[in-house]
Amino acid sequence: MKHWQIDDVAWDRFDPALIDPAIVPLVKAAAMVERNGIDYAAYLGGVFADDPDFRAAADAWAIEEVQHGDALGRWAMLADPSWDYEAAFARYRAGYKVDVAATSSIRGSRTGELIARCMVETGTSSYYTALADATQEPVLQQICRQVAADEFRHFKLFYDHMRRYLAREQISLMRRLRIAAGRIGETEDDELAYAFHCSNEPDALEYEHKRCMSAYMSGAMGFYRFRHIQRGMGMIFKAVGLPPRGRLSDISARLMWRLVQYRQRRFAARNQQVPHAA
Numbered sequence: 001m002k003h004w005q006i007d008d009v010a011w012d013r014f015d016p017a018l019i020d021p022a023i024v025p026l027v028k029a030a031a032m033v034e035r036n037g038i039d040y041a042a043y044l045g046g047v048f049a050d051d052p053d054f055r056a057a058a059d060a061w062a063i064e065e066v067q068h069g070d071a072l073g074r075w076a077m078l079a080d081p082s083w084d085y086e087a088a089f090a091r092y093r094a095g096y097k098v099d100v101a102a103t104s105s106i107r108g109s110r111t112g113e114l115i116a117r118c119m120v121e122t123g124t125s126s127y128y129t130a131l132a133d134a135t136q137e138p139v140l141q142q143i144c145r146q147v148a149a150d151e152f153r154h155f156k157l158f159y160d161h162m163r164r165y166l167a168r169e170q171i172s173l174m175r176r177l178r179i180a181a182g183r184i185g186e187t188e189d190d191e192l193a194y195a196f197h198c199s200n201e202p203d204a205l206e207y208e209h210k211r212c213m214s215a216y217m218s219g220a221m222g223f224y225r226f227r228h229i230q231r232g233m234g235m236i237f238k239a240v241g242l243p244p245r246g247r248l249s250d251i252s253a254r255l256m257w258r259l260v261q262y263r264q265r266r267f268a269a270r271n272q273q274v275p276h277a278a
């Protein structure tokens with residue numbers, strides 16, 4: 001059961017005067033990745049083939065992710081009536097493939113897979129909270145709040161299953177940390193950059209990772225405030241099995257906050273240098 005429906009959104013409150021134009025391309029890109037959740041559920045189905053409870057939970061999870069894509073996509077079409085969500089997604093899907101035929105996790109264990117999922121949900125819950133806090137446009141704000149609430153629940157879902165597998169697989173703290181850090185680092189892989197390309201750039205312009213990543217990240221990272229990073233760090237700590245609150249988590253949050261600000265400036269500088277489509 002979904003916790004909310006697209007028709008629950010107060011679409012009639014949409015106010016174009018309150019749109020920050022810089023937010024629109026980011027919402028379009030995010031819609032691509034969210035909608036692709038359905039393929040990730042197919043991958044999880046293969047990895048957890050003999051665990052019907054988890055598979056059912058993953059299928060329900062994917063339906064919520066697809067709704068995130070559909071809600072963000074619908075908002076982006078209000079913000080930019082010339083944009084076609086379905087066409088952009090078809091383009092993304094044709095070029096970005098999740099290995100739906102996998103029978104074991106690319107993380108080396110089921111615990112590792114679930115820790116990686118926790119990292120993704122940490123990232124999305126923080127991001128949509130930051131976006132909701134940053135936007136003045138009431139419909140986008142409502143969508144981002146609902147989506148963020150789902151992402152926090154998704155974290156809890158994957159965390160609970162992870163604990164179950166950890167009791168069985170007993171992978172070390174070091175390995176858990178490596179998997180978590182590895183998945184966080186993958187944020188800068190093609191998934192988001194290519195989503196930015198398909199949802200914002202013309203067909204004629206060839207995909208280039210660096211250009212798309214800097215365009216996406218310079219905008220996205222700018223929405224974060226320290227409180228979002230702090231909460232996210234607590235979730236990362238919890239997922240790997242460290243105390244979510246305390247000195248170590250605090251110091252890590254401060255370091256991460258500096259890193260986010262530094263990376264945002266770097267991406268913004270790079271974004272100024274590269275030629276863009278629009």
Ligand SMILES: [Fe+2]
Nearest residue numbers: 034065068124
């Ligand atoms: Fe989502």
Ligand SMILES: [Fe+2]
Nearest residue numbers: 121124151154
């Ligand atoms: Fe999620």
